[in-house]
Amino acid sequence: MPSFVKLLGRNQDLNKEAAIIEIFQEIWNKENGELLATLSSARELGKETKEMVVDYLKEKTAAQKINLKENIDEDLLGGFVLRYGSQILDGSLKTGLLNLKTRLEK
């Protein structure tokens, strides 16, 4: 590990640290059949709902283990926003209202 940091320093790539860690995480998760996902919702969704989300992700990505991070965002009003890999599944009421607003303004 120290030699990898030295290599980054030699190549002047230390500022790319965050991206490198992210990509490493992705590769690690892929290799080990893991998936990191973030679930944002307006309020606590409960165990049953979270399990549904995990099952959904397993079905969609074929990952064996799902590391689900939860985030409460009251601005979402309802529904959820699910981020995994490079995907975003936005089922929030806030986004629904914004879409409705865009359509009304046309």
Added chain:
Amino acid sequence: MESLISVFHIDLKLFIAQLLNFAIVFSVLYFFAFKPLVKMMTERTEKIDKSLKDAEEIEARLSLTEKERHEVISAAKKEASLILTEANKLGEEKKADLIVKAREEIGLIINNERAKLTAEKAATLKELKKEVADLVILSMEKLLNEKMTIAKDQDLVKKLLK
């Protein structure tokens, strides 16, 4: 002859003297009065003839000049009429051009105003739509904040995942 002389008591010498006298008087009158008078009369006649001829010539010239004047006036009138016709024609053309230009300008102004009105209408409509949309969204946000419960939210998520 002698009887005739005696009848009329003619003195031959006197007669001859009178004849001579007459010849002298006649000669004097002829050379000093009649001849200059005839000469003067001839000259006067020639002068009058010349004057008459000159007058005729002047009259002829005057007549010619009058004719020329008439011709010049006639030509000038003709030219003036032509110029007037041309000027009228040009004036009519100019007038027609001006009318066409004025119509075009009016058309342009009307089109610009129409475009402006359409743009204003569109802008107003857009603003109105935005305001209505803002109002609807605000109302819905308020309604959702009031009515949304954990159970309803969980139901919604489940529905979305299915």
